[in-house]
Amino acid sequence: MVKSTIKDVAQLAGVSLKTVSRVINKEPFVRQATIEKVSKAIEELGYQPNLAARNLRSGKSYALGLVYDNPNPYYIIDMQQGALNVCRDMGYGLQIHPCDAAQDNIAEELVDLYRDADLSGLILAPPMSERADIIKVLRRNDIQYVGIVSGTAEDPALTPCVHVDDRKAAYNITKHLLSLGHTHIAFFWGEEIHKSSPERFHGYEDALREEGITLDPSLIFDGAYSFESGIENAQKLLQLPDTPTALFCSNDEIAAGALTVFTERGLQVPHDIALAGFENSPFSRHSSPPLTTAEQSTIEIAAAATRLLIAGMRPHTIESENELVTEFSPTLIIRQSTCPVDGR
Amino acid sequence: MVKSTIKDVAQLAGVSLKTVSRVINKEPFVRQATIEKVSKAIEELGYQPNLAARNLRSGKSYALGLVYDNPNPYYIIDMQQGALNVCRDMGYGLQIHPCDAAQDNIAEELVDLYRDADLSGLILAPPMSERADIIKVLRRNDIQYVGIVSGTAEDPALTPCVHVDDRKAAYNITKHLLSLGHTHIAFFWGEEIHKSSPERFHGYEDALREEGITLDPSLIFDGAYSFESGIENAQKLLQLPDTPTALFCSNDEIAAGALTVFTERGLQVPHDIALAGFENSPFSRHSSPPLTTAEQSTIEIAAAATRLLIAGMRPHTIESENELVTEFSPTLIIRQSTCPVDGR
Numbered sequence: 001m002v003k004s005t006i007k008d009v010a011q012l013a014g015v016s017l018k019t020v021s022r023v024i025n026k027e028p029f030v031r032q033a034t035i036e037k038v039s040k041a042i043e044e045l046g047y048q049p050n051l052a053a054r055n056l057r058s059g060k061s062y063a064l065g066l067v068y069d070n071p072n073p074y075y076i077i078d079m080q081q082g083a084l085n086v087c088r089d090m091g092y093g094l095q096i097h098p099c100d101a102a103q104d105n106i107a108e109e110l111v112d113l114y115r116d117a118d119l120s121g122l123i124l125a126p127p128m129s130e131r132a133d134i135i136k137v138l139r140r141n142d143i144q145y146v147g148i149v150s151g152t153a154e155d156p157a158l159t160p161c162v163h164v165d166d167r168k169a170a171y172n173i174t175k176h177l178l179s180l181g182h183t184h185i186a187f188f189w190g191e192e193i194h195k196s197s198p199e200r201f202h203g204y205e206d207a208l209r210e211e212g213i214t215l216d217p218s219l220i221f222d223g224a225y226s227f228e229s230g231i232e233n234a235q236k237l238l239q240l241p242d243t244p245t246a247l248f249c250s251n252d253e254i255a256a257g258a259l260t261v262f263t264e265r266g267l268q269v270p271h272d273i274a275l276a277g278f279e280n281s282p283f284s285r286h287s288s289p290p291l292t293t294a295e296q297s298t299i300e301i302a303a304a305a306t307r308l309l310i311a312g313m314r315p316h317t318i319e320s321e322n323e324l325v326t327e328f329s330p331t332l333i334i335r336q337s338t339c340p341v342d343g344r
Numbered sequence: 345m346v347k348s349t350i351k352d353v354a355q356l357a358g359v360s361l362k363t364v365s366r367v368i369n370k371e372p373f374v375r376q377a378t379i380e381k382v383s384k385a386i387e388e389l390g391y392q393p394n395l396a397a398r399n400l401r402s403g404k405s406y407a408l409g410l411v412y413d414n415p416n417p418y419y420i421i422d423m424q425q426g427a428l429n430v431c432r433d434m435g436y437g438l439q440i441h442p443c444d445a446a447q448d449n450i451a452e453e454l455v456d457l458y459r460d461a462d463l464s465g466l467i468l469a470p471p472m473s474e475r476a477d478i479i480k481v482l483r484r485n486d487i488q489y490v491g492i493v494s495g496t497a498e499d500p501a502l503t504p505c506v507h508v509d510d511r512k513a514a515y516n517i518t519k520h521l522l523s524l525g526h527t528h529i530a531f532f533w534g535e536e537i538h539k540s541s542p543e544r545f546h547g548y549e550d551a552l553r554e555e556g557i558t559l560d561p562s563l564i565f566d567g568a569y570s571f572e573s574g575i576e577n578a579q580k581l582l583q584l585p586d587t588p589t590a591l592f593c594s595n596d597e598i599a600a601g602a603l604t605v606f607t608e609r610g611l612q613v614p615h616d617i618a619l620a621g622f623e624n625s626p627f628s629r630h631s632s633p634p635l636t637t638a639e640q641s642t643i644e645i646a647a648a649a650t651r652l653l654i655a656g657m658r659p660h661t662i663e664s665e666n667e668l669v670t671e672f673s674p675t676l677i678i679r680q681s682t683c684p685v686d687g688r
Contacts, residue, residue, distance in 0.1 A: 048456055063407070063439065063461070073417035080440060093461040095407065095437045096424060112392060117407070117437040227630055260632055286571055288604055 004045035013041035063093040064309065065113060068125035069101040071226060072253060074281045075298055082302025083123055090310050090317065095119065101127045101193060107137035114143050121145060121309045130195040132157040146309035148301055150196035160312060162305045162326045166196045169294040169330035170203025173248055173276050176292065176332060178211055181341035182246035182274060188233050188258065190225040190250040200250050200278060219244055223254065230257020238265060245273060245341050252277035252284040255291050270339040280333055289336035296330040348389035357385035407437040408653065409457060412469035413445040415570060416597060418625045419642055426646025427467055434654050434661065439463065445471050445537060451481035458487050465489060465653045474539040476501040490653035492645055494540035504656060506649045506670045510540045513638040513674035514547025517592055517620050520636065520676060522555055525685035526590035526618060532577050532602065534569035534594040544594050544622060563588055567598065574601020582609060589617060589685050596621035596628040599635050614683040624677055633680035640674040
């Protein structure tokens with residue numbers, strides 16, 4: 001098959017090359033009728049604009065960088081998928097940049113990366129997106145970026161970003177456990193460096209406080225967003241003189257680790273201890289019993305962030321502000337790992 | 345901090361700009377003493393060559409594309425990590441391209457991708473790497489690529505590639521089960537479109553044949569490399585009049601699905617049925633009991649493929665052919681999910 005060129009499109013649509021180019025690049029002030037004519041010709045000919053050629057013309061690259069530091073493959077793959085869905089629609093490539101947020105010169109590394117790889121913009125996953133020190137360096141270097149941030153408050157030091165309301169979702173999970181009669185509820189933290197960890201903890205705190213329950217520090221365990229952290233803290237939990245009737249883990253991998261320990265020790269979930277996770281990862285669906293959790297639509301969140309980034313760089317590609325969703329609330333999913341305290 | 349330039353490096357090393365550039369680009373015929381002098385200056389100044397500038401000079405992009413179609417996040421993340429390790433060393437960016445191998449025009453899509461994103465080369469994961477029809481189109485379009493292929497035979501239609509000896513590894517797992525006294529061993533397939541599936545099946549076949557055991561078709565189940573496939577086939581397996589004493593699943597996710605069914609039905613692994621997986625994924629370590637499996641060093645495999653690709657494009661960057669590893673053999677890992685048949 002001979003590939004169609006921009007000339008074929010111009011000829012079929014009966015317009016100039018420049019007009020076709022303006023339609024392809026979604027430039028402003030092109031008449032609707034012209035856009036339709038050109039779009040029809042593009043479709044008929046199966047014409048695909050060549051990004052490399054576009055780069056040469058515009059002197060700009062058409063690749064975005066996705067920057068993350070997270071040990072959870074399911075989360076990463078969903079994040080990549082969401083960003084890619086929008087990149088493909090908008091004619092961008094996606095470079096991936098896993099990195100170590102604990103590294104001293106992380107901000108400078110991101111600046112070098114942006115320049116060396118000639119990227120158009122950066123999509124920052126937590127925790128990089130939640131660090132004002134990093135954002136400050138990016139701004140000073142005129143770097144286009146967008147962040148994904150846990151919380152709801154518009155922190156001017158972090159914008160532009162999309163927000164995920166982890167606190168409310170954690171509140172809802174804790175309310176669910178309370179509604180089942182549990183009052184002695186343990187909490188396993190994720191890494192403090194991820195803002196989602198304190199947000200989820202505050203949600204747990206909010207719900208208990210609302211019921212007039214005093215927080216019991218012996219039921220609250222520092223940790224990380226990993227299976228291993230769940231194992232370690234569950235072992236500690238079972239050494240308490242008085243085992244709680246419910247456990248809320250900051251993510252599903254932690255909960256899967258805790259579940260393994262409970263099963264090994266002959267404890268039945270949910271009858272001996274109710275268990276909830278967070279994120280609705282495959283762990284939560286594949287475990288036995290499946291876990292009560294909060295659905296976090298990572299694909300949609302990453303897609304929304306990518307859309308917001310491109311809108312900032314090329315405002316004319318966005319038809320209305322309503323296209324830009326910037327607030328996400330994970331929703332409660334009740335499964336077999338939680339039951340009433342008197343069902344024990 | 346003011347960033348050092350190539351001029352600073354030239355000045356400190358007492359050589360011309362052109363010489364610094366030749367050292368950075370690892371061009372041939374530069375004297376060892378000169379390389380050392382320039383390298384020392386680069387290190388002292390903390391100079392980092394700018395890839396974007398390099399692209400402009402050479403008219404070539406410095407990004408590779410990683411192309412895959414696989415539902416397993418752990419496998420994908422390891423594949424990405426291996427490719428990135430080498431890309432970073434060699435000054436390349438990495439774009440990711442998940443795709444649908446079942447799509448009709450997949451080869452043409454890869455050609456468009458390569459050109460539109462202005463990539464230097466493609467790293468193909470299975471099954472794209474194992475399809476001569478796709479490779480033929482890439483070759484016809486002068487596209488630089490490398491593949492990861494299950495098997496050992498040098499198929500000229502697929503080179504250049506690195507090989508993974510799945511057949512031998514599956515033979516070793518089956519031999520392990522036979523050595524424990526099992527003779528009634530079931531097999532769960534992955535997707536046939538991945539060459540690793542028939543390779544793993546042939547390894548199972550080889551080991552049984554060697555012991556003079558006739559294959560029992562009722563013990564062999566078609567499937568896919570997924571948890572769900574393991575669940576489905578385990579349910580069928582338990583409907584057989586005579587349950588086998590051992591089950592070999594083509595990967596760990598299948599085995600995790602089967603394990604869930606066995607546990608739900610009150611069967612004890614390994615005492616009621618021995619169970620082996622493949623890949624040494626986190627599933628195999630986190631399941632209860634942990635699974636006997638084969639260690640597949642996906643990170644190293646992807647790194648070796650990436651090195652081979654870059655060596656093909658820039659032969660002077662490789663110091664000796666010995667650097668290029670192209671054969672990998674997954675090794676047997678024995679864990680608690682397998683035990684002697686008479687230990688039942």
